[in-house]
Amino acid sequence: MGSENITNNPNHTKAIIEPEMRCLTANEEKVIVITGATSGIGLATVKEMAGRGAYVIGAGRSEERCRNAEQEVRKLYPDASVNYLTADLSSLAEVSALASNIRSRLSRDGKSAIDALVNNAGTVSSWYVSTVDGFELQFAVNHLAPFLLTHELLPLLERSQDGTVICISSGSHYRTRLHWNDIMLRKHYNTLMAYKQTKLANVMFVTELNRRLSAAGSRIKAFAVDPGLVNTDIGLKGTGGIVKKVWQLRSKGGTPPEQPARSVAYLVTEPAPRHTGQVYWKDCRPLKPSAYSRKPDAAKKLWELSERMCGIKAGSRGAGY
Amino acid sequence: MKSMVFITGASGGLGKAFAVECASRGWDLFLTDISETALSKLSTGLTNTYNIDVDHFCCDLTDFDSRTGLFEHLHEKGYAFSFLINVAGLDYEGPFAERTRNQIRTILRLNIEANLEMTHELIKLRDPARTFRIINVASLAAFYPMPVKAMYSSSKRFLLNFSRALGEELRSQDITVTALCPAGMPTTPACIEAIEAQGFAGRITTCNVGYVAAGTIDRALRGKSVYIPGTLNRMLKAVSTIVPEALVARAVGSRWSAAQCKRAAGA
Ligand SMILES: NC(=O)c1ccc[n+]([C@@H]2O[C@H](COP(=O)([O-])OP(=O)(O)OC[C@H]3O[C@@H](n4cnc5c(N)ncnc54)[C@H](OP(=O)(O)O)[C@@H]3O)[C@@H](O)[C@H]2O)c1
Numbered sequence: 245m246g247s248e249n250i251t252n253n254p255n256h257t258k259a260i261i262e263p264e265m266r267c268l269t270a271n272e273e274k275v276i277v278i279t280g281a282t283s284g285i286g287l288a289t290v291k292e293m294a295g296r297g298a299y300v301i302g303a304g305r306s307e308e309r310c311r312n313a314e315q316e317v318r319k320l321y322p323d324a325s326v327n328y329l330t331a332d333l334s335s336l337a338e339v340s341a342l343a344s345n346i347r348s349r350l351s352r353d354g355k356s357a358i359d360a361l362v363n364n365a366g367t368v369s370s371w372y373v374s375t376v377d378g379f380e381l382q383f384a385v386n387h388l389a390p391f392l393l394t395h396e397l398l399p400l401l402e403r404s405q406d407g408t409v410i411c412i413s414s415g416s417h418y419r420t421r422l423h424w425n426d427i428m429l430r431k432h433y434n435t436l437m438a439y440k441q442t443k444l445a446n447v448m449f450v451t452e453l454n455r456r457l458s459a460a461g462s463r464i465k466a467f468a469v470d471p472g473l474v475n476t477d478i479g480l481k482g483t484g485g486i487v488k489k490v491w492q493l494r495s496k497g498g499t500p501p502e503q504p505a506r507s508v509a510y511l512v513t514e515p516a517p518r519h520t521g522q523v524y525w526k527d528c529r530p531l532k533p534s535a536y537s538r539k540p541d542a543a544k545k546l547w548e549l550s551e552r553m554c555g556i557k558a559g560s561r562g563a564g565y
Numbered sequence: 566m567k568s569m570v571f572i573t574g575a576s577g578g579l580g581k582a583f584a585v586e587c588a589s590r591g592w593d594l595f596l597t598d599i600s601e602t603a604l605s606k607l608s609t610g611l612t613n614t615y616n617i618d619v620d621h622f623c624c625d626l627t628d629f630d631s632r633t634g635l636f637e638h639l640h641e642k643g644y645a646f647s648f649l650i651n652v653a654g655l656d657y658e659g660p661f662a663e664r665t666r667n668q669i670r671t672i673l674r675l676n677i678e679a680n681l682e683m684t685h686e687l688i689k690l691r692d693p694a695r696t697f698r699i700i701n702v703a704s705l706a707a708f709y710p711m712p713v714k715a716m717y718s719s720s721k722r723f724l725l726n727f728s729r730a731l732g733e734e735l736r737s738q739d740i741t742v743t744a745l746c747p748a749g750m751p752t753t754p755a756c757i758e759a760i761e762a763q764g765f766a767g768r769i770t771t772c773n774v775g776y777v778a779a780g781t782i783d784r785a786l787r788g789k790s791v792y793i794p795g796t797l798n799r800m801l802k803a804v805s806t807i808v809p810e811a812l813v814a815r816a817v818g819s820r821w822s823a824a825q826c827k828r829a830a831g832a
Pocket of ligand 1: 279280281282283284285286303304305306309331332333334364365366367385412413414415470471472473474475476477478479481498501
């Protein structure tokens with residue numbers, strides 16, 4: 245999807261480097277939190293990580309769908325440590341509540357750190373819908389929720405030897421910019437324009453987070469994952485008309501969600517990507533993200549705006565970022 | 566003290582859109598609705614994002630005493646207003662004969678009585694130094710007699726007539742009155758489903774709330790008396806003025822029952 249390959253590998257086109265499918269040994273058991281874990285890429289990632297013996301907390305918006313997903317994973321891996329928590333991530337209050345539920349669940353289970361946070365939940369809406377906090381729905385779920393959840397969980401990620409933050413972005417981030425005059429597109433809402441902006445915001449957030457974390461001497465690394473075109477139902481929820489019809493046809497040509505799930509697992513379990521300084525990954529390879537996403541002043545501006553929107557005071561976390 | 570914008574039904578879809586629009590213009594807000602949690606979440610979001618002052622008061626606008634409590638609060642605080650946006654309103658769609666007495670009373674109280682009273686009280690609290698702008702949310706339904714939405718469309722007709730008359734009456738006092746007459750707006754997932762149920766016709770007559778709120782404020786600032794968002798909707802309204810009402814009523818009725826069937830079948 246318009247990606248620029250910076251590895252310049254001519255054989256790269258279709259082949260994917262399969263990450264080593266090794267299981268984690270008991271003393272390297274990873275604690276991983278995955279949002280949007282009830283379907284598509286998120287659910288596939290839960291299965292992938294549970295299969296490798298990780299301790300997984302999945303989050304979903306519907307209690308029933310969470311229960312079903314948990315059962316589905318247990319059927320595959322009866323001994324898996326998998327727990328689901330419910331939160332509607334369109335509400336900032338629920339994002340914070342999810343963070344505190346995660347903290348108490350971890351302390352109940354004797355876990356003192358989070359090794360990886362995968363911000364995967366995402367949504368598409370055909371219409372301008374405003375959330376309880378007064379934000380546009382896609383902007384709130386796809387950008388503000390990952391921003392706030394990461395902020396809330398950073399102290400726990402800091403305690404890991406190799407804390408990792410992942411945002412599921414998209415190749416659609418290449419063809420857009422942020423519309424600062426009306427960032428939530430209230431006046432001229434367009435489904436795809438709004439969606440692409442949020443996926444660009446994901447890359448900018450991850451980039452700026454890395455910048456701040458490394459300035460503060462943190463070990464945590466943040467990555468954006470481009471899943472490619474994946475066959476999931478994302479374009480069928482909250483949409484109608486042309487958007488829905490196009491997605492029905494298009495998604496069929498996508499890869500199964502297990503493929504991006506392996507990319508996520510690769511970034512979480514392998515040490516190599518951490519030393520590359522690369523932020524944007526597709527099929528276990530680094531790609532150059534869009535030029536716009538690499539603009540430091542734009543990323544800083546977005547960061548500060550997001551802090552204000554989430555009611556976070558600048559530099560209020562222990563990490564010192 | 567700066568004058569404020571007063572918004573009723575502020576935590577509903579259109580109310581929120583108005584609140585965000587006004588906040589983005591840097592205006593201070595006073596919000597009311599029936600849910601305290603919803604109001605306080607919205608207030609926090611707006612205060613954080615737009616750096617404005619927001620106060621809110623939880624009030625059941627269908628209830629006389631509750632409204633009295635609201636007015637007392639406003640007097641105590643000594644607020645002055647330059648804008649009143651009456652958004653609160655509801656619809657009990659379905660055959661009139663099957664509605665309950667309670668529903669009849671509630672729709673009258675909210676759509677008509679509360680609107681009149683808010684307007685009446687807020688005029689007294691206007692900021693004398695500024696033009697006072699009133700926006701009443703009517704509906705495109707105000708232009709047609711609508712079977713299955715008979716009470717609703719008539720209550721909106723009432724608001725449309727009232728707004729036009731009041732606008733004339735208050736013109737010399739530097740007060741403007743704008744009636745907003747939108748078609749369906751998808752503001753919640755349930756609403757989206759209903760509009761999708763109307764199929765193509767539902768989709769093309771639909772405008773995004775953000776666009777509607779921004780456009781309405783622009784019109785109110787210019788003192789326009791009626792605003793119908795969407796070119797197609799303006800054409801539909803024009804049709805209602807040249808075609809006999811009985812015919813319009815029949816056409817509207819058949820379209821709604823078709824949509825209802827489709828919805829029921831899909832459910
Ligand atoms: N599919 C693609 O081709 C593609 C391409 C590029 C990027 N992506 C990104 O990949 C991520 C996952 O998408 P997907 O394709 O796997 O879609 P999906 O199957 O629809 O999964 C989205 C997940 O997010 C959850 N979610 C949606 N709104 C939520 C809310 N308000 N609160 C909490 N959870 C919510 C969904 O819950 P429910 O199960 O209850 O619906 C679901 O678990 C998204 O960030 C998307 O932008 C996808």
